[in-house]
Amino acid sequence: MDEEYASIVLENAVRELSRLPGVGRKTALRLALHILRRDESEGVALGEAIINLRKNIRYCKVCHNISESEVCAVCGSPVRDHRTVCVVENVRDVMSIENTGQYQGMYHVLGGVISPMDGIGPDQLEIESLVKRVADEGITEVILALASTMEGDTTNFYIYRKLGVFDSLKITQLARGMAVGNEIEYTDELTLGRSLLQRTLFSESFK
Amino acid sequence: MDEEYASIVLENAVRELSRLPGVGRKTALRLALHILRRDESEGVALGEAIINLRKNIRYCKVCHNISESEVCAVCGSPVRDHRTVCVVENVRDVMSIENTGQYQGMYHVLGGVISPMDGIGPDQLEIESLVKRVADEGITEVILALASTMEGDTTNFYIYRKLGVFDSLKITQLARGMAVGNEIEYTDELTLGRSLLQRTLFSESFK
Numbered sequence: 001m002d003e004e005y006a007s008i009v010l011e012n013a014v015r016e017l018s019r020l021p022g023v024g025r026k027t028a029l030r031l032a033l034h035i036l037r038r039d040e041s042e043g044v045a046l047g048e049a050i051i052n053l054r055k056n057i058r059y060c061k062v063c064h065n066i067s068e069s070e071v072c073a074v075c076g077s078p079v080r081d082h083r084t085v086c087v088v089e090n091v092r093d094v095m096s097i098e099n100t101g102q103y104q105g106m107y108h109v110l111g112g113v114i115s116p117m118d119g120i121g122p123d124q125l126e127i128e129s130l131v132k133r134v135a136d137e138g139i140t141e142v143i144l145a146l147a148s149t150m151e152g153d154t155t156n157f158y159i160y161r162k163l164g165v166f167d168s169l170k171i172t173q174l175a176r177g178m179a180v181g182n183e184i185e186y187t188d189e190l191t192l193g194r195s196l197l198q199r200t201l202f203s204e205s206f207k
Numbered sequence: 208m209d210e211e212y213a214s215i216v217l218e219n220a221v222r223e224l225s226r227l228p229g230v231g232r233k234t235a236l237r238l239a240l241h242i243l244r245r246d247e248s249e250g251v252a253l254g255e256a257i258i259n260l261r262k263n264i265r266y267c268k269v270c271h272n273i274s275e276s277e278v279c280a281v282c283g284s285p286v287r288d289h290r291t292v293c294v295v296e297n298v299r300d301v302m303s304i305e306n307t308g309q310y311q312g313m314y315h316v317l318g319g320v321i322s323p324m325d326g327i328g329p330d331q332l333e334i335e336s337l338v339k340r341v342a343d344e345g346i347t348e349v350i351l352a353l354a355s356t357m358e359g360d361t362t363n364f365y366i367y368r369k370l371g372v373f374d375s376l377k378i379t380q381l382a383r384g385m386a387v388g389n390e391i392e393y394t395d396e397l398t399l400g401r402s403l404l405q406r407t408l409f410s411e412s413f414k
Contacts, residue, residue, distance in 0.1 A: 007274070009263045010264060012259065013257060013260035017257075019249065020238055020241060020242075021237065021241050032260060033299065035261055042226065042261075043257055043258065043260065047254040049219045049222075049254075050220060050250055050253055051250065052216050055251070057216055057243055067214070068216055092240065
């Protein structure tokens, strides 16, 4: 639309929406027109939810997970196991693990993985603070729960070396193997090989 | 994330974002975390732009295009041609035509096309108000600029019949033919046939 006849309010909304990842100008315009078609209350609720989100969410000073207070609900929980720390790349991984319902310990969010290609070194990640937590908080087990990629493995190994100074600390990592529901025929060779090498007692699966 | 450990503020933002078209819960979460990673000012600007959009945009009472005032900038323009009205389906079509820079007349936004399959009849569209405009505003030409689909053609024909009562009114439609830049070989038969039947004088293209 010509500058002269364009709506500045619409133009502004389209510009802000198109800053979102994966949203180009065409999609932003489609979103804006959708918001216009719906009830005023719905559009206002969306806008307010975004402002609220940005103003009221901060990062837990202990584990760096998102939080509404200085210390997050997990770190502040009196019923969870404070001696086990699960190291993850980002807050989405925390949510994925929470969704399994299988974990009752603490977290430590690194904020990324070591990736020289992207210029991310150990200093940009929350590794020093992890070492400090292990030294100070009486942690007995660190679970390395990073992606099964070269960067994830590198980071796992770096942390493993850093934590080597703590003699009695147990350092574990997520099991690598066949995904539940997968067929042998369609499992890649590396994974299948790992599954064979790290086979577990069948009787363990009934427990 | 378990209810107990989830952030209500985040949950709220994800729920509102996932109401947007094409945005599921996973995408909404990705957008919310993106907003969290950026500057606070950026997130607040997005939220405010959306609230502003919904509160300050209304529809022009003459042409039903979006507007920041009772009458839109096009309808209120003293330099544009008020005797030609281009009939379009929605506000995006207005923007597309404005972007060509080839049109200086008025618009009339129908708000859809006749589509019995979707339960949209002529009464739900701004057709009566178009007839009234033609009767009252001294309009000399109506350009039918609807999609080249069955629904678009049906609506074109319906409007054509409705406006048949105005003797001196010129009713035109967008030219149908080969898209600029297309090759003969890849143009569909229907379009190619139309292009042949409605061929234009070569000398006209220099004008």
